[in-house]
Amino acid sequence: MRSIRGSKLKNAAAVLTDLSQPSNVATHSSIALVGSVDAAGTEEDGRRKEKELDALRRKPMLQALATKEVSSFRLAPWTALHTLARAVALARRGAGRGLAEHWGSLKYNQALTGDSGAYMRLSAEGRETADYYKALQSDELGIGFALSLAKQILNRRYPQHVVSIVPADTALRAGWALTSRDKGPRAGYRYRPRFFAEVWKPGEPSRVFPIESKGNHSNATTSHDQLASASAHVEAVHIGSWNETPSLVFSTELPMDGPLTVHALRAAGRDGLLNHSTGNTVRNVDHFVEDENFFPGIQRPTEGNRTPEKEPGFHITPERHEWFRHVLARTEAAGLTAFAGDGQATVQYLTKRQGSRHFTGFAHAATGSVQDAREQLLGIQFVGTDHVFRLNRTRVEAFSGVAEDLFRHLEGGRVERYRREVYARRDAWPLDTWDSRWRGPVSVNPDGSVLAMRVLTS
Numbered sequence: 001m002r003s004i005r006g007s008k009l010k011n012a013a014a015v016l017t018d019l020s021q022p023s024n025v026a027t028h029s030s031i032a033l034v035g036s037v038d039a040a041g042t043e044e045d046g047r048r049k050e051k052e053l054d055a056l057r058r059k060p061m062l063q064a065l066a067t068k069e070v071s072s073f074r075l076a077p078w079t080a081l082h083t084l085a086r087a088v089a090l091a092r093r094g095a096g097r098g099l100a101e102h103w104g105s106l107k108y109n110q111a112l113t114g115d116s117g118a119y120m121r122l123s124a125e126g127r128e129t130a131d132y133y134k135a136l137q138s139d140e141l142g143i144g145f146a147l148s149l150a151k152q153i154l155n156r157r158y159p160q161h162v163v164s165i166v167p168a169d170t171a172l173r174a175g176w177a178l179t180s181r182d183k184g185p186r187a188g189y190r191y192r193p194r195f196f197a198e199v200w201k202p203g204e205p206s207r208v209f210p211i212e213s214k215g216n217h218s219n220a221t222t223s224h225d226q227l228a229s230a231s232a233h234v235e236a237v238h239i240g241s242w243n244e245t246p247s248l249v250f251s252t253e254l255p256m257d258g259p260l261t262v263h264a265l266r267a268a269g270r271d272g273l274l275n276h277s278t279g280n281t282v283r284n285v286d287h288f289v290e291d292e293n294f295f296p297g298i299q300r301p302t303e304g305n306r307t308p309e310k311e312p313g314f315h316i317t318p319e320r321h322e323w324f325r326h327v328l329a330r331t332e333a334a335g336l337t338a339f340a341g342d343g344q345a346t347v348q349y350l351t352k353r354q355g356s357r358h359f360t361g362f363a364h365a366a367t368g369s370v371q372d373a374r375e376q377l378l379g380i381q382f383v384g385t386d387h388v389f390r391l392n393r394t395r396v397e398a399f400s401g402v403a404e405d406l407f408r409h410l411e412g413g414r415v416e417r418y419r420r421e422v423y424a425r426r427d428a429w430p431l432d433t434w435d436s437r438w439r440g441p442v443s444v445n446p447d448g449s450v451l452a453m454r455v456l457t458s
Contacts, residue, residue, distance in 0.1 A: 012394035012455050015110055019078040019453070020433040020441035023114030025145065026261040027073050029065040033224075033263060037062060041228035056191070057311060058231040059267040060243060069153045070264060075120070075145070076433045077112040081105045082443035082451040083151075083165075084144035085400065087195065089338040090170045090331070090355070102339055103387050106398055106453075108141060112260075119259035122217075127256050130217045138254050142215025145262050146250035147195065150211055153248065153264075154199055158207075162423055162446065164198045164332045168210065168237070171196060172314055173353045174327045175292045182353050187296035189312040191236045193247070198328050202420050206274040206325055208316075210234040210245065215252040223251035223263045231267070236313040238298045239324075240271030274325040275318070283322045285329040285415045291351045292323070332447070333415050339449055340402045341372070341385025345411045375399050375452070377442050378430040382450050383407050395456040406448040422448060 045055040085102035111126035122130065129137055147165055154163045169178060169192060177184035178192070193210035200206040212230035216222040227249050234247035246269040253261045276282055297310030299317070316324045334349035343359040350356040373386045377399075384401020402410065409418040426446050435442045440454030 012391045012396060015391060016396075016440050016453060016455065017434075018113065019081075019109065020076055021115055022074045022076045022079075022433065023116065023118060023120040025073045025075050025120050025149075026259045027070040027149065027264060028220075028261055029070050029264045031064055033227075034062050034064055034265060036220075036224040037227040037231070037265065040224040041231065044225070044228060056229075056232040057235055057313075058228065059235050059247060059249075062227075062231060062249070062265045062267055065153060065264055065266050069156050070149065073149055073152060073262070075148055076441070076443070077108075077114075077120070078433060078441040078451070078453075079443045080112070080141070080144035080148055081108060082445065082449075083148045084108075084140060085451055086335065086339055086445065086447075086449055087143050087147055087165060087167065088140075089335045090167050090350075102400060103398070105140070105144070106387070106389070108137070109391060109453075111137065111141065121259050122254055122256065126254075130254070130256065134217045138215035138217045138252070140215075141254060142250070142252035143194075143213050145252045145260070146211070146213035146215075146264075149250065149262050149264060150197055150209075150248050154197055154209065158199050161199045161201045162419075162426055164200065164328070164447065165211075166196045166198060166328050166331050166335070168193045168196050170334075170350075170354050171324075171327050171331045172237075173291075173355070174289055174331075174351050175294045175320070175323070176296055176314060177293070177353070184291070184293040184353070185295050187312075187314065189236060189296065191232050191312075192314070193234045193237055196328065197248070198332070200419075202423050205276070205321075206328070207246075208239050208272050208274060208324075208328070210237045210239075210247045211250070212247075213250045213252070215254060217254050217256065219255065220253060220261075220263070223253050223261075226251035227263060227265060231265075234267065237316070238313065239316040240273060240318065240321075242298070242301050244269040244271035246272050274316075274321040274328075276322060283326045285326050285419075286413055287326075288348070289323075289327055289330055289351055291353045294320070329415055329419065333410050333418065336402050336447060336449060337407075337410050339400050340383060340407055341400070342407075342411065348413055349415075373399060373401065374404070375401065375438070377435050377438055377450055377452055378432055378444060380430070380444070380450075381405075384450070388456065396453055397456050398451070398453045400451050401449070403448040403450075422446070 085105040113123035114120035195211040197209040212233040214226035230249035247267040298313040298315040300308040337345040382401040442452040
């Protein structure tokens with residue numbers, strides 16, 4: 001019995017070790033890629049014309065990213081899964097709602113492989129899973145890698161700032177009715193970015209980047225099609241002036257053979273700034289947000305004496321800048337408290353239309369978690385929630401949470417103080433991916449969140 005149990009432990013322990021090993025991740029952003037994506041968009045518009053559909057409104061000019069922004073992209077699989085888990089904590093997908101969303105990232109514990117001298121790729125299990133769940137696996141893993149690269153790009157571009165990732169649908173719902181289930185003037189436009197990256201510094205205007213992420217298990221040609229589609233998604237949100245909102249689009253190619261590659265392009269823009277609204281009092285993000293009912297549409301600039309009709313989409317006009325900054329800050333806070341398993345703390349940060357009801361009461365078995373765990377990881381005290389399951393027949397424990405001092409601010413509704421302290425500590429978080437005392441992989445994000453896993457020995 002001992003030898004069998006020891007073999008199982010070793011097997012699971014090896015998986016955990018692999019999860020903590022950083023590998024190179026291939027990236028691709030070039031003028032040639034821009035040309036291929038433009039051609040894919042033109043071909044798609046031709047097919048739409050044959051079906052008597054209007055051509056899609058895409059970003060007018062995608063560009064390649066600077067080599068220095070996308071080069072030297074190294075990542076541990078566990079870090080990518082942490083990024084995915086944080087991104088979907090408010091996703092409300094299917095029947096798995098609320099606090100259980102982020103545990104879905106753990107199904108990819110054995111999907112990736114690589115080492116310090118190799119490029120990351122799909123493991124044998126990842127290839128087998130792709131045979132049955134291609135769209136789901138490539139889409140979700142694509143989120144983890146795209147947002148990890150987006151944070152690297154923006155951190156290199158704005159080194160004195162913090163980069164926060166916020167789910168776009170959740171943020172937009174505070175101002176617009178996105179679907180027939182939402183109350184208010186319905187937008188009726190299915191093209192929307194998946195995330196916003198808020199680049200911020202206390203006391204200064206934020207800059208916001210719409211982000212669209214896609215993934216595939218096919219080839220570069222499929223990525224070209226996906227990037228052309230992604231361009232239409234990010235074009236659906238304008239912040240400030242017409243066609244001046246900087247954006248990022250990604251397609252992660254996860255082939256059955258060969259290295260994983262993140263294809264990335266950008267749309268340049270001088271706006272996307274959330275300046276203080278003229279004549280309005282600066283909002284304190286500690287205060288509650290109520291649902292607004294803005295009429296959808298993006299206003300084109302006037303042409304002489306004529307005001308053109310609005311284009312489909314969502315426009316954050318100057319008088320809405322303070323409101324949107326407020327929404328982004330509180331939506332990020334909601335994602336953090338949900339990630340730590342605290343439904344009561346999450347409710348205060350979401351409006352009714354944003355889904356506060358999903359964090360109250362009982363939905364059904366296995367959809368919730370409870371903030372009742374404390375762990376010291378890499379010398380930092382965290383509070384959060386845990387999840388026990390079997391990995392190759394061995395019981396393992398996963399823990400997700402937030403640094404305790406920061407969580408207490410969020411729990412008490414003190415978002416302003418949380419943001420000031422996160423900014424002050426932005427360069428002080430540990431970069432280690434393994435905690436020998438915990439005996440497992442650990443990932444700490446600059447937002448103060450942590451994801452860790454270990455084998456249960458008793």
